[in-house]
Amino acid sequence: MTDDMPGTKHAMNLDAIRPRRSFLFVPGSDLNKFPKAVATGADIVCIDLEDAISPAHKAGARDATVGMFVADLDFGRSEILVRINSLRTADGLADILAITKTWSPPTGLMVPKVKSPDEIRLLDDLLDGAGSAMRLQVIIETNEALEAAHEIAKASNRIDALLFGGVDMAADLRVEPSWEALLYARLRCVHAAAGAGVDLIDVPYLDLNDMDGLAEEAKRAAAIGMTGKGAIHPKQLPIIEKTFSPSEDQIAYARRATAAFEQADTGLVVVDNKLLEKPVLRSMYRVLAIAEVLEDRYQ
Numbered sequence: 443m444t445d446d447m448p449g450t451k452h453a454m455n456l457d458a459i460r461p462r463r464s465f466l467f468v469p470g471s472d473l474n475k476f477p478k479a480v481a482t483g484a485d486i487v488c489i490d491l492e493d494a495i496s497p498a499h500k501a502g503a504r505d506a507t508v509g510m511f512v513a514d515l516d517f518g519r520s521e522i523l524v525r526i527n528s529l530r531t532a533d534g535l536a537d538i539l540a541i542t543k544t545w546s547p548p549t550g551l552m553v554p555k556v557k558s559p560d561e562i563r564l565l566d567d568l569l570d571g572a573g574s575a576m577r578l579q580v581i582i583e584t585n586e587a588l589e590a591a592h593e594i595a596k597a598s599n600r601i602d603a604l605l606f607g608g609v610d611m612a613a614d615l616r617v618e619p620s621w622e623a624l625l626y627a628r629l630r631c632v633h634a635a636a637g638a639g640v641d642l643i644d645v646p647y648l649d650l651n652d653m654d655g656l657a658e659e660a661k662r663a664a665a666i667g668m669t670g671k672g673a674i675h676p677k678q679l680p681i682i683e684k685t686f687s688p689s690e691d692q693i694a695y696a697r698r699a700t701a702a703f704e705q706a707d708t709g710l711v712v713v714d715n716k717l718l719e720k721p722v723l724r725s726m727y728r729v730l731a732i733a734e735v736l737e738d739r740y741q
Contacts, residue, residue: 583607
């Protein structure tokens with residue numbers, strides 16, 4: 443394997459890697475909460491024009507949200523998204539048209555209720571036509587999206603992350619929204635996100651009084667390859683962000699592993715008495731890139 447092949451530092455865009463450990467929603471109908479959400483330092487803050495807004499108030503929420511992006515604003519370290527309505531609805535199309543006309547648009551769009559990669563390709567074309575640089579995060583929450591998850595994840599170079607919409611997915615699959623019932627769906631999303639090289643963010647934990655349950659579910663999500671988890675309240679953020687941040691031991695190991703490969707002239711090295719093959723470098727460099735961002739952020 444050469445240095446230009448997948449799995450090496452040279453094949454990765456390390457500058458594009460950023461922590462997406464946590465996100466908070468803010469209703470588009472109550473934007474007074476937005477500054478408080480940004481002040482939490484959540485990796486992603488998303489203004490919601492979809493589930494949080496009743497049909498009668500969608501136009502008003504859209505106008506208020508668009509009114510925020512009229513000038514360059516300081517959003518701190520948070521990535522700012524807007525969750526639009528489904529692309530198969532008039533409100534979804536109106537959301538896109540309005541947001542692309544803003545003077546200083548959000549970082550990206552969160553796209554719900556997707557059923558096929560064609561929806562994402564259409565949105566990509568619309569954004570290209572508008573000359574927009576906005577990024578995309580796509581929610582996998584329908585049975586159709588689960589079936590086409592691999593194709594959806596690769597449908598646009600704008601996609602930074604998939605999000606697992608467990609509540610709607612459970613309803614579509616006719617199961618309870620438990621960890622066991624949704625494990626297959628989560629794993630399929632892990633496979634799709636890893637294949638496309640994008641992040642994968644788990645559904646929020648809905649019981650605000652069960653912090654132990656949140657910690658356990660976040661730990662399970664991280665163990666299967668998810669890179670973050672949503673929050674419904676700022677008090678959930680410390681547990682989520684700690685779980686999805688590389689530990690000091692992981693960082694130290696990644697440094698030893700990458701140094702060993704960079705000094706070797708072979709695709710195999712021994713680190714801490716374990717044989718490693720060069721493909722592990724992809725995850726090692728990712729750990730170091732995220733650690734570097736977090737170190738700069740908290741200095």
